[in-house]
Amino acid sequence: MTGWNVSTGNPGVDFVITFLQGRVQRARSGELDRGASAVEWVIISAVVVAIVGVVAAIINQALDTGAKKVGKCIEGANQSGTC
Numbered sequence: 001m002t003g004w005n006v007s008t009g010n011p012g013v014d015f016v017i018t019f020l021q022g023r024v025q026r027a028r029s030g031e032l033d034r035g036a037s038a039v040e041w042v043i044i045s046a047v048v049v050a051i052v053g054v055v056a057a058i059i060n061q062a063l064d065t066g067a068k069k070v071g072k073c074i075e076g077a078n079q080s081g082t083c
Contacts, residue, residue, distance in 0.1 A: 008014055 008017070
């Protein structure tokens with residue numbers, strides 16, 4: 001398909017034919033591996049973001065629990081006792 005000089009007289013159709021010829025040539029040359037690599041990076045990034053989100057939620061929950069314990073200790077504190 002590449003190498004054909006097709007002219008239909010309609011600029012829109014000529015553009016589509018040229019565009020498709022370019023796509024076929026890229027597919028045959030193996031140049032589409034860049035897209036696969038980009039998809040892999042997106043997936044890896046999504047997994048990392050998910051892991052960071054889970055770790056942040058766990059840390060947030062631990063801090064919240066600790067803050068509540070400290071708050072209760074302060075409320076019930078007296079001069080002679082410790083928590």
